[in-house]
Amino acid sequence: MVFRLFGIHGKVFSRLALAVLVFVQAVPVYAADDYVGRPEVESYIEALVAEHDFSRQALEEIFRQAEKKDKIIELISRPAERRLQWHEYRKILVDQPRVKLGIKFWEENAQTLARAEQVYGVDAAIIVAIIGVETRYGRITGSYRVVDALATLGFDYPPRAKFFLSELTQFLLLAREEGKSPMSLKGSYAGAMGYGQFISSSYRNFAVDFDDDGVRDIWGNEVDAIGSVANYFARHGWQGGGVVTQKVNVEATAEILALANSSLKPNKTLQQWQELGVEIPASMSEDMQTNAMLMRMGQPDGADFWLGFDDFYVITRYNHSRLYAMAVYQLSETIRQLRAETSKAE
Ligand SMILES: [Ca+2]
Numbered sequence: 291m292v293f294r295l296f297g298i299h300g301k302v303f304s305r306l307a308l309a310v311l312v313f314v315q316a317v318p319v320y321a322a323d324d325y326v327g328r329p330e331v332e333s334y335i336e337a338l339v340a341e342h343d344f345s346r347q348a349l350e351e352i353f354r355q356a357e358k359k360d361k362i363i364e365l366i367s368r369p370a371e372r373r374l375q376w377h378e379y380r381k382i383l384v385d386q387p388r389v390k391l392g393i394k395f396w397e398e399n400a401q402t403l404a405r406a407e408q409v410y411g412v413d414a415a416i417i418v419a420i421i422g423v424e425t426r427y428g429r430i431t432g433s434y435r436v437v438d439a440l441a442t443l444g445f446d447y448p449p450r451a452k453f454f455l456s457e458l459t460q461f462l463l464l465a466r467e468e469g470k471s472p473m474s475l476k477g478s479y480a481g482a483m484g485y486g487q488f489i490s491s492s493y494r495n496f497a498v499d500f501d502d503d504g505v506r507d508i509w510g511n512e513v514d515a516i517g518s519v520a521n522y523f524a525r526h527g528w529q530g531g532g533v534v535t536q537k538v539n540v541e542a543t544a545e546i547l548a549l550a551n552s553s554l555k556p557n558k559t560l561q562q563w564q565e566l567g568v569e570i571p572a573s574m575s576e577d578m579q580t581n582a583m584l585m586r587m588g589q590p591d592g593a594d595f596w597l598g599f600d601d602f603y604v605i606t607r608y609n610h611s612r613l614y615a616m617a618v619y620q621l622s623e624t625i626r627q628l629r630a631e632t633s634k635a636e
Pocket residue numbers: 498499500501502503504505506507511514
């Protein structure tokens with residue numbers, strides 16, 4: 291949206307880029323033919339040509355090379371967020387190596403992170419934690435061709451077909467705008483790309499050229515990746531400075547158990563939660579009209595209960611999972627504290 295300029299630039303280059311692509315790949319090493327000739331693929335191509343002025347030939351060449359990956363369907367059918375209890379999930383994501391690498395990533399990018407805080411009002415610790423959880427600070431950004439991931443999920447995974455076909459369109463537009471060959475771009479099994487694992491629509495809407503070199507590159511540029519994550523949070527309403535989440539004691543009534551994990555959005559005031567049997571800490575007694583939601587986080591011997599506030603909800607806009615948001619927040623706090631202690635000791 292901010293970067294309309296790229297759209298214009300992309301349009302000028304698109305035909306040339308795709309023509310070159312077709313030429314270079316005229317003799318494919320391996321033709322999978324998983325998608326060629328399927329009526330739904332044909333009508334998808336038809337629509338893209340009509341709506342977005344793509345070259346039919348170039349699109350047909352892309353689908354000739356796209357491969358259906360059964361592994362992707364297997365992975366999307368059982369995401370960690372649904373398989374694991376909180377204590378298991380936390381162990382994987384808030385681990386010592388990730389904390390240490392986070393401190394290192396912060397040191398290496400201290401200036402950029404400070405600038406991102408200033409420009410977007412988003413805490414450096416949160417930006418670091420997101421990039422840490424998503425890709426171990428850019429180390430694991432995904433090895434699937436995005437076109438394979440999105441074609442597989444768009445054409446061969448009916449539960450999410452609509453969403454992933456829309457992302458496939460966004461991806462083809464993105465590649466055209468950024469002057470990239472669609473076949474060259476890699477990402478996760480769900481088609482998420484780069485340091486912060488942006489899906490194509492997020493890339494188009496929220497990625498920024500934070501080092502001002504004329505290119506939005508969150509595939510390989512740390513500065514752009516940091517600015518883009520910060521922009522994503524700012525545009526989704528990050529406030530900063532307040533309580534994000536708070537562990538609480540509850541009377542585990544049937545009503546409370548039914549209300550826990552029922553909403554990602556803060557849905558009751560602290561006053562209401564108190565009346566239902568949630569013990570509100572004295573430190574929050576001034577804020578009884580503040581909204582919060584209640585979470586139940588599985589532990590080996592039962593569960594912890596936590597309240598989540600507005601900024602917790604913003605973290606879930608990155609990945610719609612309370613486990614994910616809690617892991618990001620706890621990682622961010624652990625990194626922040628350890629970093630402060632380390633610098634004090636030195
Ligand atoms: Ca850049």
